[in-house]
Amino acid sequence: MEALSGTVLAGRSFEPIRGRVIVDDGQIEAIEETETTSTDIILPAFVNAHTHLGDSVAKEAAVGLSLDDAVAPPDSLKHRQLAAADHSELVAAMRRTLQFMQQTGTAACLDFRESGTAGARALREAAGPVSIDPFILGSGDQSVLEVADGYGASGANDDDFTDERAACRTRGVPFGIHAGEPDATDIHPALDLEPEFLVHMVHAEQDHLQRVTEESVPIVACPRANAVLDVGTPAVRELLDHTTVALGTDNVMLNPPSMFREMAYTMRQFDVTAREVLQMATTAGAEIAGLDCGVIAPGRRAALLVLDGDSDNLSGTVDPVAAVVRRATEMDVKRVLV
Known part of the structure; x- marks a missing residue:
């Protein structure tokens, strides 16, 4: 079991949640809202x-x-x-x-x-x-x-x-x-x-x-x-x-x-x-x-992308969804979990 912490863009609406994604055996077990110091942005791959x-x-x-x-x-x-x-x-x-x-x-x-x-x-x-x-x-x-x-x-x-x-x-x-x-x-x-x-x-x-x-x-x-x-x-x-x-x-x-x-x-x-x-x-x-990915939700495949929200490029951005779409680049990729 593994926990990825930061700002999670959860569900079909990509609602930003400060917390963590719990992954077990390649599957998303839960999304937990909790305090975290991580600046990572976690989104669907x-x-x-x-x-x-x-x-x-x-x-x-x-x-x-x-x-x-x-x-x-x-x-x-x-x-x-x-x-x-x-x-x-x-x-x-x-x-x-x-x-x-x-x-x-x-x-x-x-x-x-x-x-x-x-x-x-x-x-x-x-x-x-x-x-x-x-x-x-x-x-x-x-x-x-x-x-x-x-x-x-x-x-x-x-x-x-x-x-x-x-x-x-x-x-x-x-x-x-x-x-x-x-x-x-x-x-x-x-x-x-x-x-x-x-x-x-x-x-x-x-x-x-x-x-x-x-x-x-x-x-x-x-x-x-x-x-x-x-x-x-x-x-x-x-x-x-x-x-x-x-x-x-x-x-x-x-x-x-x-x-x-x-x-x-x-x-x-x-x-x-x-x-x-x-x-x-x-x-x-x-x-x-018909693929079991593309969204972060419990029970779905853990196909996740982690961006460094404190990179020189993304540091200081306010809206994580806009930051991912408008500003993020390959250099901001911290981890790809597929």
Whole structure:
């Protein structure tokens, strides 16, 4: 049994509690309000709701390219780089990225993994010695579900994913799909597949948002990646007003998978509160994948991030939630318990 003391951002509202979190055998046993001299800030470890870890073999390669030239299947620079990388190189690069994510406070990621069953197996191998366990959304035909945790479709205009959608439903695993990234033409066809979640929705219009609300479809937003690829700006405030929204960092080749950077960027660019952004970076992604993390509450998995509230950067801050979202960086990380 272990006690972590400081300011605990507890529950779905991240209510600051001066006290401690009691952890036993990887589970949160209790949150106790008590006097403490600790200046630590204890929050749920992050859930990065959209990554492409295979891009770890091609960092910065796509910067300055259009969406199609950079990442669109099957002939973009990304897919050529993936095809050229040998197995050991790919596994080593993805493992280094997973290690970075773990060190910087991420407990889980929802990864759209290219290259079919072989690609899913490669990511499982990469994650072997790392504490962060990627939730793998595979590609290719439905046989990938023998290895993956769900299916991640590139977009409804790219292919017919009816069989893969049906296979996910039969197995009871999530089906996610990119939609509304280059334009709005693939959003209704994506929704027709009844996905568990959509990614991007940069060009969502009112009729799309109405369907999202009626069908209770969560959305993963990736604002920094959208900016790098110059595809537009998601209406994050409007998306939040219609459904659950999670944050993802998208392609490793475009941005480092830092949830600190993603939160700070989202806070600066959109009409959102710090609590909304922190929920997008933790609870929302966990709920999309059915993961037992993303919130500090008794009975939940102890996936926790401890920040040094007395660091040179955070010392003197008054609002711990705002401090985490707007100001904290990887250098403030004191411990990651995953």
